[in-house]
Amino acid sequence: MGETGLTTLSYVNTVIRERPRQIHKGQCGRVLIVAGSVGMAGACVLSTGAALRSGAGLVKAAVPEEIFPILQIAVPQATCTNVSDREFLRSVSVHDAIGIGPGMGVSEKKYQLIEEILSIFDGPVVIDADGITNLCRFGKKTGILKKKDNIILTPHPGECDRLLDALDLEPVSVMGRVEAAEAVSDRTGAVVLLKGADTVVTSGSGSTYINTTGNPGMATGGSGDVLTGVITAFAASGTAPLDAARAGAFVHGMAGDLAAGIMGQWGMTATDIRDQLPATLRGIVGK
Structure with missing residues (x-):
């Protein structure tokens, strides 16, 4: 294990900067979010909304057609494409970054979709939640966990244990948080955010860093879905995967701290975190 540094505001100020006056939406990052399912539409609502509130110029949600109305009403700024119609894969390359996993469900068919996206898209891909579970359950036998550039894995401790098990490694409780994250990164080639x-x-x-923002009120359903959107937006802006993950964790935690200051830690929700993203970024950039 090498030295472990901290992610602080001074670092984030080097990653998130004021935008040029003449910039247009096509230059602010095109994001594709592959998430959501019947009964889990909220996960995609949170991810797409967070990506938009984190500066993405254009966001598209690849979801089952049955939940189009929910997305179109909850996040009218995002467009929808039918995830069950593989035609949408033909336009995957127009995006600058892809977020995969929140609420998408777990099945071999879902895993095959992830595998196909990774085979045709060379840009940064953030994989979270059900995306990670699909990789662990179905990916080991096809070698999908082999090293690949531009992947960001964002597991919670339970999902990290699944990754470690799939890689024939000891669980987080045995290895420790830093060592476990580094082991997954070393084995897969991915940036890992635990x-x-x-x-x-x-x-x-x-190359390991500890985030310095956040609070216990963020231990609430959907918080990770918001984080997926934040990191994917930053990656789509051209930020390198490690920097996108570090800055994303910091901004997400800072938004959680702002939300806690308004709502209190006990009653805050993931929506409160998402809604504080613009104020967080204004505090960092100054505008």
């Missing part, structure tokens, strides 16, 4: 108090972000031994 959620929880003192979130760990690593690109492998020697």
Whole structure:
């Protein structure tokens, strides 16, 4: 294990900067979010909304057609494409970053979709929640966990244990948080963000950072879906995967701190975190 650094505001100020006056939406990042399912539409609502509130210029949601109305009403700024119609894969390359997993469900068919996206898209891909579970359950036998550039894995401790098990490694409780995240990163080649108090972000031994924002009120359903949207938006803006994950964790936690200051830690929800993203970014950039 190498030295572990901290992710602080001074670092984030080097990643998130004031935009040029003449910039247009096509230059602010095109995001595709592959998430949601019947009964889990909210996960995609949170991810797409967070991506938009984190500066993405254009956001598209690949979801089952049955939940189009929910997305179109809850996040009218986003467009929808039918995830069951593989025609949408033909236009995957027009996006600058893809977020996969929140609420998408777990099945071999869903895993095959992830595999297909990873095979044709060379840009940054954030994989969270059900996306990680699909990789762990179905990916080991096809080698999908082999090293690949531009992947950001964002597990909570339970999902990290699934990754470790799929990689024939000891669980987080045995290895420790930093060592576990580094081991997954070393084995897969991905940037790994291990959620929880003192979130760990690593690109492998020697490049590991502890986040310095956030509070216990963020331990609420949907918080991770918001984080997926934030990181995907930052990656779509051209930020390198490690920097996108570090800045994303910091901004997400800072938004949670603002929400806690308004709502209190006991009653805040993921929507409150999402809604504080613009104020968070204004505090960082100054505009």
